[in-house]
Amino acid sequence: MRKREDITAQTKQNLIEAFWLLYSEKRIEKITVKDITTKAGYNRGTFYEYFTDVYDVLEQIENSLIPSLDELPPVSTPTGSLGMPLGAFFELYNKNNKYYSILLGERGDPAFASKLKNSIKPIIMQVFYDKTNVDRKELDYILEYTLSAMIGTMSYWFNQSDTLTNEKLHELINRLMEQGVIKQLPL
Amino acid sequence: MRKREDITAQTKQNLIEAFWLLYSEKRIEKITVKDITTKAGYNRGTFYEYFTDVYDVLEQIENSLIPSLDELPPVSTPTGSLGMPLGAFFELYNKNNKYYSILLGERGDPAFASKLKNSIKPIIMQVFYDKTNVDRKELDYILEYTLSAMIGTMSYWFNQSDTLTNEKLHELINRLMEQGVIKQLPL
DNA sequence: ATAAATTATACAACACGATGTCGGAAGAAT
DNA sequence: ATTCTTCCGACATCGTGTTGTATAATTTAT
Numbered sequence: 552m553r554k555r556e557d558i559t560a561q562t563k564q565n566l567i568e569a570f571w572l573l574y575s576e577k578r579i580e581k582i583t584v585k586d587i588t589t590k591a592g593y594n595r596g597t598f599y600e601y602f603t604d605v606y607d608v609l610e611q612i613e614n615s616l617i618p619s620l621d622e623l624p625p626v627s628t629p630t631g632s633l634g635m636p637l638g639a640f641f642e643l644y645n646k647n648n649k650y651y652s653i654l655l656g657e658r659g660d661p662a663f664a665s666k667l668k669n670s671i672k673p674i675i676m677q678v679f680y681d682k683t684n685v686d687r688k689e690l691d692y693i694l695e696y697t698l699s700a701m702i703g704t705m706s707y708w709f710n711q712s713d714t715l716t717n718e719k720l721h722e723l724i725n726r727l728m729e730q731g732v733i734k735q736l737p738l
Numbered sequence: 739m740r741k742r743e744d745i746t747a748q749t750k751q752n753l754i755e756a757f758w759l760l761y762s763e764k765r766i767e768k769i770t771v772k773d774i775t776t777k778a779g780y781n782r783g784t785f786y787e788y789f790t791d792v793y794d795v796l797e798q799i800e801n802s803l804i805p806s807l808d809e810l811p812p813v814s815t816p817t818g819s820l821g822m823p824l825g826a827f828f829e830l831y832n833k834n835n836k837y838y839s840i841l842l843g844e845r846g847d848p849a850f851a852s853k854l855k856n857s858i859k860p861i862i863m864q865v866f867y868d869k870t871n872v873d874r875k876e877l878d879y880i881l882e883y884t885l886s887a888m889i890g891t892m893s894y895w896f897n898q899s900d901t902l903t904n905e906k907l908h909e910l911i912n913r914l915m916e917q918g919v920i921k922q923l924p925l
Numbered sequence: 926a927t928a929a930a931t932t933a934t935a936c937a938a939c940a941c942g943a944t945g946t947c948g949g950a951a952g953a954a955t
Numbered sequence: 956a957t958t959c960t961t962c963c964g965a966c967a968t969c970g971t972g973t974t975g976t977a978t979a980a981t982t983t984a985t
Contacts, residue, residue: 595963
């Protein structure tokens with residue numbers, strides 16, 4: 552018999568959504584299986600048909616949020632753009648804002664930031680693939696530095712919800728990337 | 739009767755150390771009170787004389803690791819240094835390496851990074867206290883950007899334990915802060 | 926100085942709630 | 956009618972947090 556895939560998919564989705572509502576308001580360690588299934592309207596046992604435990608739900612959500620290689624636009628060639636797809640990253644963050652702002656925030660999961668960085672790095676790396684004069688290790692650290700800064704800043708911005716406009720933030724980060732931090736300080 | 743402070747302090751310390759050994763090797767949600775007390779050699783009930791739950795242990799450890807205002811050297815005046823105490827931060831990280839590399843790592847606590855940033859920000863802020871032409875909000879974001887980058891990069895470095903020397907890393911971060919990222923890319 | 930009273934510290938036992946599993950019921954597909 | 960999918964109820968086990976108690980250290984009284 553064919554699996555009733557549409558039904559299971561729906562059930563799983565309901566459980567995931569119930570989990571996310573809870574995760575949005577409290578730390579994961581305080582979330583019980585019972586909490587989730589009650590909210591979604593299922594028996595507690597049903598949960599285990601779809602997930603091994605509460606952390607498995609989070610992990611599955613995270614994996615669905617890691618941009619696939621073709622989702623991020625291939626970084627334009629050196630002469631074209633600047634080699635740092637700030638705009639693409641902004642889009643990515645905005646598109647998944649609902650999840651990113653929590654996963655990358657104070658109650659989030661530090662492993663997710665790593666996953667994200669590691670998925671973006673190779674895409675940028677490949678621009679420099681044929682260059683022979685590149686110190687790959689140094690480049691790796693430069694990317695780590697930049698991605699950490701971008702993720703940190705955008706998370707901060709989303710959780711502040713203060714009046715800085717999207718454009719101003721974009722422009723500021725651009726300036727910091729192009730000219731460095733020191734020059735921006737009013738010394 | 740006077741508390742036998744030396745005894746309680748010792749017991750608490752034993753529990754903290756047992757917790758840390760466990761936390762170093764597995765996620766906090768898998769650590770039970772029984773795990774901790776067994777490792778430390780106490781009854782499970784004793785744990786509750788000192789902590790409310792497992793997360794309380796982590797929180798107390800974290801709070802002892804936030805640099806106090808006088809621990810971080812006052813940032814030298816504008817004309818002197820560059821306004822970004824990179825060296826001081828390196829020292830801080832090295833001194834507490836054992837804890838920082840885990841708390842700020844993949845299995846760590848994202849809240850700790852926030853605490854750390856928020857404890858350092860005002861120290862740097864005060865350098866610009868009397869300047870009237872400062873956009874404080876922008877400055878705040880610049881600091882968020884820089885501290886995120888520094889913390890991210892150093893964590894990455896510690897968990898890589900690759901062959902990049904301390905000096906080279908220091909020099910690289912300095913370069914990125916002074917000249918920006920873009921100029922460092924071999925375009 | 927020594928014994929009695931007091932109190933700090935650690936422990937054992939308890940009730941409760943969450944976990945993960947297993948066998949079965951209801952209903953859809955063939 | 957039969958098979959298989961999906962969901963549920965019940966079970967044993969484990970972790971939690973609390974409370975009452977034994978032990979040992981300190982103070983007070985004699």
